[in-house]
Amino acid sequence: MKTLKGPGIFLSQFIGEQAPFNTLEGLAQWASALGYKALQIPCHHRSIFDLDLASTSQAYCDDITGLLGTYGLVVSELSTHLEGQLIAVHPAHDVAFDGFAPSEVRGDNARRTAWAIESVKKAAAASAKLGLRAHATFSGSLAWPYVYPWPPHNPALLEEAFAELARRWLPVLEEFDRYGVDVCYELHPGEDLHDGVTFERFLAAVNHHPRCNILFDPSHLLLQHIDYLQFIDIYHQRIKAFHVKDAEYQLNGRSGVYGGYQRWIERAGRFRSPGDGQVDFKGIFSKLAQYDFDGWAVLEWECCLKDSDVGAREGAEFIQHHIIPVANRAFDDFAAQHDAASSVRAQLGLKQGA
Template sequence: MTQIKGPGIFLAQFVQDQAPFNNLTNICQWVASLGYKAVQIPTWDKRLFDLKLAYESQTYCEEIQGVVREAGLEISELSTHLQGQLVAVHPAYDKQFDGFAIDEVKNNPQARMHWAIEQVGMAAKVSANFGLKAHATFSGALLWQTIYPWPQRPPGLVEDGFAELAKRWLPLLNKFEDVGVDVCYELHPGEDLHDGVTFERFLEATGNHPRANILYDPSHFVLQQLDYLAFIDIYHDRIRAFHVKDAEFRPNGRSGVYGGYQDWQNRPGRFRSLGDGQIDFKQIFSKLTQYGFDGWAVLEWECCLKHPDDGAKEGAPFITKHLIRTPEHAFDDFASSDENPLLNRKILGLEL
C-alpha cells in the first residue's frame, strides 16, 4: 500500500517583511525547525519566489531547489491560487480582485485575465522542472454572484458559465497534460468550483480532462455543511492534493451558513487551528490512505483566534500523529495458506 507524505506547510499565510518570514531561505529554516518536511510555495510573492524567472531560467530553479534542500525540505507543490482566481472574474468583483494582480494590468480586466492565464501556464513548466506531479490553484468564477437562486437564473445560464470557464482553462489543462502535472483545484466558496456538483459540471465541460483534479480541503466543506468524508468516497480518484485545515460550524438563532456579513470571529462557520475545530481528521487520513493517496498532507493555517506562530508549531506534530504507516503484509497472513485451486473447489463442494 502507498501512504501519505508529511507534514508539509503552505507558506502563503506566514510571509512577512520581518525575519524569519521575509525570504525563502529564512522561512524554510524556520518551518524545518518546527518539524515540517515540505513546503508548498505561493508563486505570486516575490519575497519567496519569482515565477517568471523560474520559467526562463533552469539555473534559478536549481538555486530554489538548493535552498529548500539545504533546509532538509522538499517542495510539495507550487500554488497559483491568486492567479487562478483571476482567470475568471465577474465584473462585480473587479475592484476587489484587482488587488491580486500586478499594477500593470489593474483596471483592465482583459489584460488582467491574460496575465493570469500566462502565469498559470508558466507554472506548468516550472512544476515539471521541479519534478512535481501536482499543482494547487483556484478556478475563478463567473457565476458566484448567482449562487442563491433568487432572482431565478435564466435557462442555460449555468451551462454557459461553465462552458466559458472550460474554454479559458482547457488550453492550460493541455499545457499541464504536456508536462505530466495535475491541476488541483481547491474547491472553495467564491469559486465556480466549490463542491462536488460544480466540479462535475466542470469535468463535463472539459470533456473529463485527465488533468482536472482536486485539492481536498475539508474546512470549506464544513462551512458549506457538505459531508466531507463521503466526498472522499465519491471523488477519491480525482483527489491529488490535500490541505489539512480545521474548521467549525456552530449555527445559532441569528445566523447560519451565510454568516450575516459578520467577521470571521462571529460567523457560525469559521476556520480554526488544527485540533481546535470539529473535523474528524482520523477518518480523513484513514480514507485517503485506504484509497491510495500518496501526496503530501500540507497544513494551510487559517484561524480567527490563535496566533500563527502557535498554529504552525502545533501543525507539524498534529499531522505527523495522523499519518498512517501502511503494512507490508496483511494482519491475518499468519493464518493464510498457499494457493491451491483443487482445495478451493473442494471447499466449494465442487470436488467430492
C-alpha cells in the first residue's frame, strides 16, 4: 500500500501584485512557513513560471527545483486550466474567455485554439523536465450551452461536439504520452468534462487513451449531487491528481443547483474552506488510501466567506491531519499460520490424497 503525499497548495488563488505573492520565491517562502510541501504552479503567470522557457531549458527547470528545495518544497503538478479551457470555446463564450489568451490571438478563434494546444503541449515537456508524472487542466467546452437543452436533446450535436473535442485533444495526449506524463482533467461545471458520464464519453472518443485521466475535486461533485465516494470506487484507476476543496449545498425554496445568477455567497451551493463544508474528507482519504493513490493532496482554496490567509494556514493542517500513513502489514498478521498442504487439509477434515 502507498501513502499519498501532502500537503500541497495550488497557487492560482494566491498570486498577486504585492509581496510575497508576486514572485515564486516569495510564494515558496510563504507556503513553506505554513507547512506545505509542494506547490501546484499555474502556467499563465510568466513572472512566476515561464512556460516557454521551461519547455526548452532543463537548466531553468533545475533552477526552479533548486529554488523550491531551499524551502523544503517540490512541484506537485503544473496547471494549464486556462490554456486547456481555450482549446475548446463555444462562440457564446468567446468574449468572456478571450482575456485568457495573449493579445495577438484574441478575436480569432482558430488562432487562439492553436495557441492553446501548443501551450498545453509545452507543459508536457516542462513537466518532464521537472520530473513530474501528472498535469492539471480543463477540457474546454463546446457543448456546455446545451447542458440542459431547449429545444430538446440533439444527439447528433452532442456526438459532434465530443468528436471535435477529441480531435483537438488527441495530439496533446500523444505529446504527454511521449513524455510519460498524465493529463488530469478537473471535472468542472462549465467544462464538457464535468461528471463521470461526460468523462467516459470523452475517454471513448480518445480511444481510452492511457494519458486521459482525472483531477478529483469533490466540491464539484457534491454541488452536482454526485456520490463522490462511489465516484472513487468507479474511476480510481484514472484518478491521478487531487484537489482538496470543500463545498456545501443548502437546500432552500428559492434557488437550486444552477445558482439563480447569484453571487457565490448567496447561492444554494457554494465553496468553503476545507472542514467548513459538507464534504466527507475522512471518507475520501480512506478511499484514496484503499486504492493506493500516491499523488499529492493539493489545497485549492475558494471560499466565499473565509479570509484566504486563514484558509491557507488551516488548509495545510487539515490535509496533514487527514493523510493516512498506510499500514505495511495486516493487523491480524500475528495470528497467521503458514501451514503445509497436509495441515490445511487436516483443518478441513479431509484425508491426505483424497
